[in-house]
Amino acid sequence: MRPLILISFLWLVFYNVSSAEIIDLIKQGRLDEARQEVAAASTASRRDGTLLYYQAILEQDGIKSFQFLEAAFKAEVAPRFLEDDIYLMALYYLADGNLSKVASTAEAYLQRWESGRFRSEMQRLAAAAYARLDREESAKKLLNRLINENEGKQFGYAGKLDLAYQAYRKKNYVEAQNICRKLRQVEFDDVAAPALYLLSSYSIEQKRIDDAILYYNILREGFPHAVGRDDLIDRFGNFESVGSDRQAEEMTGTVYSVQVGVFSLKENAKKLADRMKQYGEKVEISDKIVSEKKYYVVYVGRFGSSQDAMSFKSRLEISENEAFQVVAR
Structure with a gap:
């Protein structure tokens, strides 16, 4: 799966026929053939940065893939692949938990490519690393810049x-x-x-x-x-269960229902309400306004005590394999 993910960062223009052939094989999913072509080309030019980059995207082992990426960078990978190489190294540092490296790699990228293809991704990566390193102001500065852009x-x-x-x-x-x-x-x-x-x-x-x-x-x-x-x-x-003072409930006339769903579309609420009728309790749909938007809430049952409602809720959750809530009405 890793090679397929990494392949998505490649572009379609390459510097010679051999490179084009290798990339064509990769795009067709003929990865074994691509590996053979890379191996054959590598014997004559082992330190070619672009070939090392190809080996990185074809390598299924994460650590080995990173080692090839690092070697490609040191061996001067072709300029058209350099952005991809650095971005992938930043992702590896993130997966490895090396936050300082994430931040420094992302910052180096941002300084080198002011309008780079991975500018937004690198801003988020650097901000996330800074936040976890307790450098909140640096993180906020990067995120505000990302938002403005x-x-x-x-x-x-x-x-x-x-x-x-x-x-x-x-x-x-x-x-x-x-x-x-x-x-x-x-x-x-x-x-x-x-x-x-x-x-x-x-x-x-x-x-x-x-x-x-x-x-x-x-x-x-x-x-x-x-x-x-x-x-x-x-x-x-x-x-824990909501209120448990049965006498107070009886004096105030409070009733409890189980809230089983909240929907933006009334037809979806009606479908659930129809299905809930099988449990033998009264089913109701009420409107609810949240942040100036109307939702439709489905309630099941009208119980005189929260304890009775909680008991019914427990049975309902087991039957439906979902989480519900008792509400006072």
């Missing part, structure tokens, strides 16, 4: 997401939440989904379980295969 674009939103995560690490929850509330509605899935995950996670940290479940349900509807859903479900299990 990519306003309204994917990398600009990604920079804002990184700022939110930094705020979250510093427990500046209000700042982080304000950023993520805006990002959760952008058109880019790899920004909107993490923003929803972080909103739910922030709410859990602040013990605001209703908000945590709300954002989880929005995430579940929009991004059913999003990474992190299982993590949120596990963390929901650490919350």
